[in-house]
Amino acid sequence: MTTERAPQPTTAMANPPVQPLASNLLPGDVVRASAMRDLPAPERQLTKVAKLIDVSRCIGCKACQSACIEWNDTHPEVEENVGVYENPHDLTPDMFTLMRFTEYENPETNEFEWLIRKDGCMHCEDPGCLTACPAPGAIVQYSNGIVDFISDNCIGCGYCVAGCPFNIPRIHKTAHVSKKCTLCSDRVAVGQGPACAKACPTQAIVFGTKDEMIAHAEMRIEDLKERGYENAGLYDPQGVGGTHVMYVLHHADKPSLYADLPDDPKISAVVKGWKGAAKDVGLAAMGLAAVGAMAHGALARANEVSAHDDAEAQEMVAHAAGRLTVEEEAARPPEGAP
Amino acid sequence: MTGEREYSAPGDEIETRKPVTVSRYRGITRLNHWVTAFTMIGLILSGMALFHPSLYFLTGLFGGGPTTRWLHPLMGILLVLSFLLLFLQMWRLNLPRREDAEWLANIKEVVKGEEENLPELGKYNAGQKFVFWGMSGLIVVMIVTGVMIWEQYFPGLVSIPVRRVAVAVHALAAVAAVLIFIVHVYAAIWTRGTIRAMTRGTVTGGWAYRHHRKWLRELAGRRKADPAE
Amino acid sequence: MNIDLSRRSFLKLFGAGAAATSLGAMGFGAAEAAVAAHVRQFKLATTTETRNICTYCSVACGIVMYSRGDLNAGEKAELIHIEGDADHPTNRGTLCPKGAALKDYVRAETRLTQPRYRAPGADRFQEISWDEALDKIARALKDDRDANLIEKNAAGTTVNRWTSTGFLAASATTNETAWLTYKTVRSMGIVGFDNQARV
């Protein structure tokens, strides 16, 4: 009952506690939730956190994948070798992060480069998945920047897949819920950093406050520039409001070199349109049509069959006994015509 | 000439002569219509739940969000099949004719309920034809885009950019379909005497005379020509 | 029609349900636990930590093993997680893809749990008791040593050399195991003795 409240995390380089600690990532820290407008203002603002992936230090060892599987108790399939190092071959509902390998011959230096990027959720400040999601509370964003999928609220529709500018969420085949990196929200909740960042042997993945991570990135970029990578830089794409997973790239001018990392990711205009005003306009149109119809029904006279119509029909049916086909009847000049 | 129908469908006939009642839809057609109708309503309700957050509570009607998620596309398939049967029965009489243009030109009078100056019509007026073709087209659009975004069975069918467009088009088509649906339902209510065509299967002679005179006339003539029918 | 989401209904959506209504009564803890249930339960709470060293390569990273049950308290201990020991100077908490998955080596489906014996020409193993297995080994050693030990060479020098039995030693066992193995193997006169240093 009087369990101590866990601290906020500042690094992944710590041993997790075994004594029970009260979670410090609470529903009250949610600043945005899918399909829920007018969320009450959070009671406090958590320090923004970020994971920084320094691609230039990454050795592609897949420790992050391994740690991710172990921490999250997922069970990816043992696939085949298809001639590449990516295994599994893509992100899956059981593999939240994936090393992607690109063999690149740099035309400027004539040097061969093996670019290795850890793919996974970027935890966008402006998350496309959350925008697209129709299920209230299935995707939430905490005030520290973590975008988390709440499986209990998820309906498995896959709209988040369409909404994500980075092609990250995957729908679980049997559980029918969307899965992706949680930034280890369960670890963060007790003051720890993500499992991948802790495991990363060369500390290519580091974790801390977003400000610290940006400062760390600047130091790394300076080092890379000294080593001849003039275009080294930070990938914190503003098109999605910045991200809480950032990259240091040696070729920050060409992010797409790194296994198609989007050069300028943003939530697709189509998604924005469909999820934004268009929704309300559509709803309004349908509402108006319904209301209009009702009003018309209430105010305007109904279209009723008159006694005259009945008589005419009677006449017509009777008259038809005179072997006239419809055509003949129609061709006949109306009665009383000159 | 006597076997041919131009304005009516098989099964349409003068059922009683005094007063005149006309059989407009056979039982199987009515069943077909109501299956389609209820499927449509289910689709609208479930679709609306996923369409707008404020309507998400509608998932409660289906047993929750996940059920709604898998049920909606299945209802969609049912609708397509059911509508397809209706379509096969109705498409010919919904082909546009010259008088439809005249009818449309006088749409104001239609709305006022003053049909005296309108051309005589077959089984369907232009409004009904619009509903028919509109729904047909939108259902095609929705089933195509729906399959594209059917995560459970076709997760990788189309690329994500296409999928985004598909979701948007699906939603837009749905809005359009709902609007048409409203027109359809309201027109049926407002035009008194219409609903019985889909409940009892018959309409009054006066109704037929007022709204679909050519149709009535053909049936009246046919009855004579082929009493056995 | 628009749902006005109050904090209350929001919490409800988050699974607190009725618990949230009696939040005051229950105090901090249970209610919050229910609310927080959507952030996955932290799985290491109340486990037992044990310091160990990664068994794979000779970087010898420090690891912390988390188990349910405490061996020191005489309990059965089930290993549920392993991660790098952040206090360790070499790895500082990091682990490679092998080390990070150590738990699944310890708990591999192909771990052996029972002594097994394969008879000459048989196409499968059969289970055997430890007693039987150990007796078989001791007997085979005794018989082979008595038959083939070279006690003296041609020059008459005592050489106590036994070449018809050999021993390949594990390179992931402890020094202590190694020493005990050394003692026993050398006391018998075995010279066909090697370890994994070459491969």
Next chain:
Amino acid sequence: MTNSWTDIKNTDLVIVMGGNAAEAHPCGFKWVTEAKQRRGAKLIVVDPRFTRTASVSDYYAPIRPGSDIAFLMGVIRWCIANDKVQWDYVRNYTNMAYLVREEFGWADGMFTGYNEETRSYDQSSWEYQIGEDGYVLTDETLENPRCVWNLLKAHVDVYTPEFVERVCGTPKDRFLKICEMIGECSSPTKTMTSMYALGWTQHSKGSQNIRGMAMLQLLLGNIGVAGGGMNALRGHSNIQGLTDVGLMSNLIPGYLAIPNEREPDFETYMSTRGNKPLRPNQMSYWQNYRKFMVSFLKAMWGPAATAENGWGYEWLPKLDIAQYDGLRMFDMMSKGEVNVYFCQGFNPILSFPNRGKLTEAFGKLKLLVVMDPLATETAAFWENHGIYNDVDPSKIRTEVLELPTTCFAEDEGATVNSGRWLQWHWAGATPPGESRTDVWIMSNIFLRLRELYRKEGGRAPEPILNLTWDYAHAEEPTAAELAMELNGRALTDVPDPNDPTKLLLQAGKQVSGFGQLRDDGTTMGACWIYAGCFTEAGNMMARRDNSDPSGMGVYQNWSFAWPANRRVLYNRASCDLDGAPWDPERKLIAWDGEKWAGPDIPDIAVTAKPREVGPFIMNPEGVSRFFSRKLMRDGPFPTHMEPFESPVANPLNPEMRGNPVARMFPGDVAQLGDRSEFPFVATSYRLTEHFHYWTKHNKVNAVLQPEFFVEISEELAAERGIRKGGRVRVWSKRGQVWAKAVVTKRIRPLICDGQTVHVVGIPIHWGFKGAARKGFGPNTLGPFVGDANIETPEFKAYLVNIEPAEGSATS
């Protein structure tokens, strides 16, 4: 490792050659990235493949497998020619000025004294000129043509950049760029570290590869200094420990030697181990050999080992040949000369070369005992698994006992890392089923055997009956009991040699260091280099103080490092002749006028005066050796030798095949292929996702690298019509395997001696047991050839052929 993992952060230049540190030792490689970040260090990778280490390198150069000596001698030649030599170091701390016998010479790729029949050298000429005073003759002016310096210059003269390009396939410009980067480290304040592993050892001349780099490091003054050294990354978690404890055919714990049969008694054995200093004032630490040996024998046989019986020397086995290593035992097995064989946590069916020969050999055993936590291919070598193990069980008569053992999580004790740290670990899981510790199993085997000898008598029972076994629970001695034996203790009161009225050590007390070991039977100690690991102060290996006040990565109070808790070997050489650190910012120790002191434990007597005692105290010269005398069977300098299977002839001597003194059994010569039939060079290696043949049992690692594959260049793929992800057959003279093809730009054809050389990369890791897909290992293909000095198989360079094999049978 002469240094430690954490010391790598002190370096300025890392050269990874003969290894792939980022993949094989990712967490150790962290310290390379630390050095890059902290000191702006550069990383060079020289490898046949563009590895994951290369992906984070500053400069990469390709090299043909098996041509490293030419490369290294080329660098040495370049450094000498361009005066990139740490002269103060070389003059004072190496044998550069020592004179070598007139008879010594080198011609046609061979040294003097070769005997073709015995495939060995008569090494008598490979020696210094010794003066009348018993000390080596030297010429400090380096003018004498017989001094090591001039012999070295002459020896490396052939290795021009053009020669290197011709032999190694390394483009000349890349080679020269690397020479320049390395040359910068001849400054006393700049150091280079060498990180290598099996990429250098698994050749028929593996030891010479390593010597080549060690010589370069001496030339640059990088041995013994922080951020420098020769760093063998090593394999298994306790391969260092097992070697330290002497679990090899010819070893006694602490790198003492098992006697050979020409040493009939203890005194004869000791007579060649006096290690008299070769220069005045030198410590020649091996002069203490007798103390370590007697303490070992007392650890073995306790009271039964007496001065009268030469401390039980007679009971030790005596070798008739250099050693009965694994390769030799398997060769003997294949001839039916072995009856019982134990594999303790070892899977030779997959890890030794020429699997076909091994399977046949195992089939000739009477009894195979496998102790392992996992179901190994070795224990199931008789099981039919289709193409993956195509045998007929009914024809294999071998009895097999498969004994389930515990693993690290379930036991306690110490393992030794590459940096020689003995780190204690504790058990945290209940062993599964009926699995037992190796200690329990070995104890029970021994106790039952001893009982049989007690009851039945038998041949030479004394060494078994007299073996000390005074453990609290005979069937399962504790790790602490055994560790305390390794450390050593006083058996009786030990008087202080300087003051006989005082006690140095009371009976029963643990020794505090090897300095307390005695040769009179008053102490026991199983492994002298471990003395100090478990003292009266407790278990030093369990220490967990991770403070590092100097910031040098020394961690003096974390666990225990042998010898004497020293973290950087030869650290006396980190200071100049007067005892001041070459680089004051990277001080390990320094002479303060009275004694040596600093963050590390001095590798010299603390009061040994500078300018008197040389830094390499284990050598009788007190200095290190460019010229290695008789210590290497294949020559006192490294000379270029081709692999036994090579696509090109040795330009130094086209008639010479491989290493003329390498381990080669007569029956295996016929199983060597040549380039006409097998045109491509194969090299085997490990992948970062797996650890040998264990992690294929682990579902997670199986997910990360599920299936056996080979890697080839786009050019070779095009030439042979192989598609990415397609199935291929790879075969050598010894066998064939089927694999998936990874077609990559990371392997490029090399031009060697005017011809195109394609490399086929073959990762190990797959077999027919475990969670990953069934597959093969390269050992089906590799030749049964061993290094001349250490008998490592030549897994890194042999010949194969490759073709597409779509649709062919998989089972």
